[in-house]
Amino acid sequence: MRLELLPSTIRGYETQLRKWIHPHWQNVEINKIDKSEVYDVIFHECADIPTQYTRRNILKMTKRIFEMAVEEGILDRNPCSGVSVRVHEVDQKVLTNAEVANAP
DSSP states (O other): TTTTSHHHHHHHHHHHHHHHHHHHHHHGGGGGGGHHHHHIIIIIIIOOOOHHHHHHHHHHHHHHHHHHHTTOOOOOOTTEEEEOOOOOOOOOOOOOOHHHHTTT
């Protein structure tokens, strides 16, 4: 991870995953974690996650960590595959270029 990502990115991953994921999986062997466990932690165990955007980012970080374990041969498959967080589209409150050009 240190070879691919900036130090600030690594600190961000470390901070967020320690806060949200580590308390739930600290005593679980990595090869014992399956898709249902990932889903349970992201959607139920971490009920305190403030927004869906944060939840999606935590899942993204978790997926990346598991993907690295797959790349290193530690796991055969990423248990996060198929788990996703839907986030509602935000209404755009900024004018487009065309709207600006046509403004009085």
